[in-house]
Amino acid sequence: xxATSGIPATMRAAVLHGPGKLSLEERPVPxxxxxEVLVRVEAVGTCGSDVHYxxxxxxxxxxxxxxxxxxxxxxxxxxxxxxxTDTRRIGRRVSIEPGTPCGSCGECRPGRYNLCPDMSFLATxxxxxxxxxxxxxHQDFAHEVPDSLTLEEAALLEPLSVAVWACRKAHVAPGDRxxxxxxxxxxxxxxxxxxxFGAREVMVTDVLPHRLxxxxxxxxxxxxxxxxxxxxVGYTPTVLLECxxxxxxxxxxxxxxxxxxxxxxxxxxxxxxxxxxxxxxNYELELxxxxxxxHTWPTATALVASGAVRLDSLVSHGYGLAEAESALTVATxxxxxxxxxxxxxx
Numbered sequence: 001x002x003a004t005s006g007i008p009a010t011m012r013a014a015v016l017h018g019p020g021k022l023s024l025e026e027r028p029v030p031x032x033x034x035x036e037v038l039v040r041v042e043a044v045g046t047c048g049s050d051v052h053y054x055x056x057x058x059x060x061x062x063x064x065x066x067x068x069x070x071x072x073x074x075x076x077x078x079x080x081x082x083x084x085t086d087t088r089r090i091g092r093r094v095s096i097e098p099g100t101p102c103g104s105c106g107e108c109r110p111g112r113y114n115l116c117p118d119m120s121f122l123a124t125x126x127x128x129x130x131x132x133x134x135x136x137x138h139q140d141f142a143h144e145v146p147d148s149l150t151l152e153e154a155a156l157l158e159p160l161s162v163a164v165w166a167c168r169k170a171h172v173a174p175g176d177r178x179x180x181x182x183x184x185x186x187x188x189x190x191x192x193x194x195x196x197f198g199a200r201e202v203m204v205t206d207v208l209p210h211r212l213x214x215x216x217x218x219x220x221x222x223x224x225x226x227x228x229x230x231x232x233v234g235y236t237p238t239v240l241l242e243c244x245x246x247x248x249x250x251x252x253x254x255x256x257x258x259x260x261x262x263x264x265x266x267x268x269x270x271x272x273x274x275x276x277x278x279x280x281x282n283y284e285l286e287l288x289x290x291x292x293x294x295h296t297w298p299t300a301t302a303l304v305a306s307g308a309v310r311l312d313s314l315v316s317h318g319y320g321l322a323e324a325e326s327a328l329t330v331a332t333x334x335x336x337x338x339x340x341x342x343x344x345x346x
Contacts, residue, residue, distance in 0.1 A: 001031055002087045003038065003080030012344070013132035014324035016068045019057040022325045030136040032082030037089055037139050039096060043151040044130045045073030045159065046327050046340045048184070048268075050123060054328045062125050070328075071342065072098035072122040074130035075154030078142065085139050095154040096130065097141040097161075097297055098122035114165075114294040121292075131324050133344045143297040146305050152341055153304050156189075156311045159339075160300040162266065163190035165293035167197050170239045170264045174198030179237035181230075181253045182244030182267055183211035183222070185314050185339050190241050190266070191220045196308040203235055205253075206244075210336045214313055225249075230256060237261065245269030254287075255279050263287040314339040320346030 010026045017023060032038040049059060050070040057064045074096040078089045101108050101116035108116050123129025145154045163186060172178060178194040180187050183206035191204050195218075202220040206212050215222040223233060229252075236258040242250045245267030251274035254263055263285055265273075280287060303309040317340040319327040327340040 001038075001080055001082055002090070004090055007038070007079055007134070011133035012321055013069050013128075014071075014321055014342075016054060016057075016064060016070055018064065019055060022054065022328070024322050024324075027132070029134045032080055032085070032136045034083045035085060035139055036082040036136045037078045037085055037094075037142050038080035038082075039074075039076040039094060039135050039137060039142060040079045041074055041130050041133060041135050041344045042076040043074070043155040044071040044342045044344065045152075045155050046071070046342065047073055047159070051328050051331070053123070054325075064125050066126060068123070068125055069128035069131050070123045070324075071130035071132075072124075073155050073158040074098070074122070074135065075145070075151050075157075076135070079134075081139075082136070089139070089142075089144075092144050093147070093149075093151070093154065094142040095145050095157045095297065095301070096122075096135070096137055097143060098129070098158060099292060100138045100141055112294060114292040131321065131342060131344065133321070143301065145301055148305055149301070150312070152315050153311045155341065156314060156339070157297060157300045157304065159185050160189050160193070160303065160309060160311065161293040161296035162186050162290070163193040164296040164299050164303070166190055166241050166264050166266045166290050167193050169288055169290055170241060170262045172197040172199055172239055175200050176239050177201040177235070177237045178203070178239045178241065179235065179253060179256065180204045180241045180243055181249050182206060182242070182246075183208065183215045184243065186266060187241075187243035188214055188218070188314060188338075189309060189311065190243055191215055192218050192309040193303065194239070194241070195220065196303055199239070203237070205230060208335065211338065214338065217313065218310070240264070241266055243267045247273040250274075251276055254285070257283065257285055259283045261285050265289045315341050317341070318343060
């Protein structure tokens with residue numbers, strides 16, 4: 001291993017032992033293996049999946065059966081290189097793509113590596129995540145970022161990648177009218193991404209005033225559906241990006257999509273939604289889901305570096321690693337919470 005000086009033998013990690021049971025522990029700093037780099041983790045966004053694991057100890061079939069480190073929206077600095085890795089990367093700032101596929105299966109070979117059945121994904125049991133001070137990752141998934149990006153922006157390239165992938169799946173193009181249901185972090189960055197892809201109109205719906213205000217601040221139309229139902233607005237999108245994960249919202253939104261429109265289900269909620277089949281058939285709607293992303297980091301990085309997408313407004317709270325539990329629970333008592341960021345070096 002080639003490394004900078006000053007790397008300690010142990011590090012702190014926030015470890016989940018079961019629903020509502022998080023503890024700060026000392027663990028060995030990992031040695032980067034062949035093709036890996038060691039990253040000093042400096043910013044980690046908290047995701048809804050982290051909160052769900054903390055509260056329930058599982059997401060669907062993914063169950064926390066042994067201690068697990070959460071966190072998959074991470075950025076930091078390369079401090080060591082494993083065998084076969086370019087040592088010139090030491091000192092470079094990177095955004096971590098949290099999934100490492102096998103690279104050789106029937107999904108990876110055509111480039112659909114997000115669908116790899118053997119994917120190793122940070123903070124998805126049994127793989128530990130990034131709520132820790134150091135992390136070893138494959139060199140191909142430690143994406144260097146320009147100095148113009150803050151560490152917070154570098155970390156949030158992960159949720160931005162979800163939005164980039166959704167817009168690609170929807171084939172968002174100049175002239176499109178886009179409806180985005182749900183003004184959470186993904187919906188907010190999806191609105192900006194759709195505009196950057198050329199959409200002429202973008203409408204975002206939600207019921208929380210502060211999130212609608214954030215949407216309006218990006219220059220898109222925001223609709224409070226608790227006051228005005230979507231069906232009464234008369235907005236007919238060519239593209240629907242469903243980011244709320246609420247079944248009833250999905251069904252209502254699909255009914256507004258125009259002929260030959262595209263529907264992409266992004267938000268994760270229940271296992272089933274009410275599908276207005278006559279609308280889908282009579283209007284020849286294209287409907288698909290999304291699962292994570294593939295080949296999105298260069299585009300996401302360029303969108304932020306150019307100013308086409310702003311990520312700084314998403315960060316509502318910041319915490320040190322010892323305060324990880326507060327980061328995971330802030331939304332339960334602060335209605336203005338959007339994205340809490342953990343700084344593991346604090």
